[in-house]
Amino acid sequence: MSDGKTILNQWADAGECELPGESATDQALSSTLMKGLEILALFNDQEDRFANSEIARRLGLNRATVSRLCKTLMHMGYLRRDMKGNFRLAPRILGLSYPVLAATRWRHQLVGPMREIAEMSTGNVTLAVMSGDQFVQVQTIGDPISFPHIPEPGITGPLHRSASGRALLSLLEGQELYDKLAELRLRFPEEFATHAEDTAASIARCREEGFCASYGDWRPNIVALSTPLGETEDGLRVALSCGLPRFRAREDVVENDLGPRLAEAAKSIRMMGIFKSPYFVG
Numbered sequence: 001m002s003d004g005k006t007i008l009n010q011w012a013d014a015g016e017c018e019l020p021g022e023s024a025t026d027q028a029l030s031s032t033l034m035k036g037l038e039i040l041a042l043f044n045d046q047e048d049r050f051a052n053s054e055i056a057r058r059l060g061l062n063r064a065t066v067s068r069l070c071k072t073l074m075h076m077g078y079l080r081r082d083m084k085g086n087f088r089l090a091p092r093i094l095g096l097s098y099p100v101l102a103a104t105r106w107r108h109q110l111v112g113p114m115r116e117i118a119e120m121s122t123g124n125v126t127l128a129v130m131s132g133d134q135f136v137q138v139q140t141i142g143d144p145i146s147f148p149h150i151p152e153p154g155i156t157g158p159l160h161r162s163a164s165g166r167a168l169l170s171l172l173e174g175q176e177l178y179d180k181l182a183e184l185r186l187r188f189p190e191e192f193a194t195h196a197e198d199t200a201a202s203i204a205r206c207r208e209e210g211f212c213a214s215y216g217d218w219r220p221n222i223v224a225l226s227t228p229l230g231e232t233e234d235g236l237r238v239a240l241s242c243g244l245p246r247f248r249a250r251e252d253v254v255e256n257d258l259g260p261r262l263a264e265a266a267k268s269i270r271m272m273g274i275f276k277s278p279y280f281v282g
Helices: 003-013 024-028 031-042 052-059 063-075 091-102 105-121 163-169 174-187 189-209 251-270
Strands: 079-081 087-089 124-131 134-141 156-158 212-215 222-231 237-245
Touching: 003 174, 003 189, 031 052, 031 063, 052 063, 063 079, 105 124, 105 134, 105 237, 105 251, 124 163, 134 163, 156 163, 163 174, 163 189, 163 212, 163 222, 163 237, 174 189, 189 212, 189 222, 189 251, 212 251, 222 251, 237 251
Parallel strands: none
Antiparallel strands: 079 087, 124 134, 124 237, 134 156, 212 222, 222 237
């Protein structure tokens, strides 16, 4: 076992985590509500429609239960059926995200600096916040037409195998970091082990050099860089990231030019007073 893996696992060993369903206290949770939300969570930018049978297979539910849940979600306006009878998310679901986006008005102050980075790198620039075991993008700037995926607010990704996620992890310290790593290891044991070395190195690099890079760990056709910005007054951890299609991302440019520039941009943004600076920033 390598040093990075050893350190990350030692930190996870020091953490405490209890997943839903592992405690008697979870009797207070609504399993029906959880199943309905799990259906909504299946949809993403690469899989935007599902048949009843596929939802049942993915979630390990019987078809009758899925049918009942989907009918309820359709009645509430969160699902719709297309011409082939597949279930798709309905536009009304965007209404659930509006209050969250409206509460992050600070992101609009960063559009200018983000656009400068996008033009300088010819990439897509995003703001990501930590949410549970994932990051969520809340602002994007760039050229989605020429990009391998559509970088829109609402995209989620893993904390333990992405540049954005690792930058966000670097903002945690002490027991909070240990608990988060314990949760990630419990939820994703194989992925955690596979990416532990890179995750540990990226956390250390963010704290020492101000940025980290990922070469296709999350999406194989994207090279991404990320820098930790800090914490908002209402407790959101925020990272600034830049993504490039892998076919035109030169490693020497990423490591020696774009990465340091992104870290410098983060320093300038922190001077705006929007974020509480990371504890490791002097």
